[in-house]
Amino acid sequence: MASVPVLSKSEATQKMMALTHDNQKNYLAMYSSWLGGIVKSPAFMWVPIDDHLVHRGDGVFEAFKVLNGNYFLLKEHLDRLERSSKAIQMELPMDRNSLVDVIKQVYAAAGPKDVLFRLYVSRGPGGFSTNPYECVASQIYIVATRYQPVVTEKYEKGVRVGRSDVPIKDGWMAKVKSCNYLPNVMMKKEAVDKGFDFTVSFTQEGLLGEGSTENIALVSEDDELLFPSFDHTLQGTTLKRLELLAAELVKSGELVAVREASISMQDIENAKEMMLIGTTLDVLPVVEFAGKAVGAGVVGPVARRCLDLLRKNIASS
Structure with a gap:
């Protein structure tokens, strides 16, 4: 087997930009509290590998849709998100009003009128054990994808x-x-x-x-x-x-x-x-x-x- 290269930051970035698959055309925008902003390139829609969401499934989520600007059952989805978060004793990293504001900004960045949102709240990065207390802080990742209704x-x-x-x-x-x-x-x-x-x-x-x-x-x-x-x-x-x-x-x-x-x-x-x-x-x-x-x-x-x-x-x- 050929030796595995150790990539520089620029080389890794170039490879991330080059690696694509067909479904990415439907990925419109993502907010990451870890990055502190919204990205539109799927190459940068990522979660830290040491976030307990990745290696332990330690997090909660919701999926909701926005059709022609109508946020259907958003309150109900966020109510359930809060119940789920409370059930696993994890604090949300922002209050309800701030969260709704970010969701609306992601929707604006996404572009199309019909969007499916997935909102993930993770325990956060900080290590690879099962111990939730090693995490730096809980994080929010909000992904907007093109809404694709059932045929x-x-x-x-x-x-x-x-x-x-x-x-x-x-x-x-x-x-x-x-x-x-x-x-x-x-x-x-x-x-x-x-x-x-x-x-x-x-x-x-x-x-x-x-x-x-x-x-x-x-x-x-x-x-x-x-x-x-x-x-x-x-x-x-x-x-x-x-x-x-x-x-x-x-x-x-x-x-x-x-x-x-x-x-x-x-x-x-x-x-x-x-x-x-x-x-x-x-x-x-x-x-x-x-x-x-x-x-x-x-x-x-x-x-x-x-x-x-x-x-x-x-x-x-």
Whole structure:
């Protein structure tokens, strides 16, 4: 093997600028509290290797979207960020008003009107052990990428979902949106490997959980819109908004109720409809679960109505 060069600062910078991949065309801007500014070149969208976010997954995050200048559910996402940060006993490095101001500046620097944000709060750089007290200070990294909605065909024809073999997150970890996402990664890998669009987890008791980054809900045989208990799933901001909006369907008689429930495989087999809910998905109909048709095997009326209600709410936010 040839000797490995020891790079100078200028040589390393040149190589960083030269190394690219296709997805980078969608990376618009990044704020780093460690750098103290915003960068637009993907070559400089980096995190220190000794930041505990990198080698321990020690941090929390949120993903939210801005469509045509509308910051959808920003307050709710930042509320959850604060809850997650508190749960792992990590202080945010700036107050809410300052954080919102930085987010808006990143949006302005990004350019396009439709942007997907990912906001990471790390324990910070300072060493390579598990000891959080060696970190200099917590950091914030805010990344703006081009918003890429799900293709229209998926909403018209629905998606296929499988049952995951990856163990569900237990206890308080299920309620924290941490940067330790290995189970979620394995669920997505599993879905791709098995030819599903998504997989969803189940508890040890056989109750429905959640997708790798999505909540899931179903329309029962009694015309109730049910979603799994937040005792073992992350409280999705989009799902909580849909819960409020779907009250209109109860008033109109299209649904009997909207509520949390313990959902078994039998409930899934008897369901009239099923849908995935999330920041990037909005409401995505499920027409097949574990190789069997959900209901009639086509996109149902409640899923269509929920998608319409949510998108109207997004547009008016």
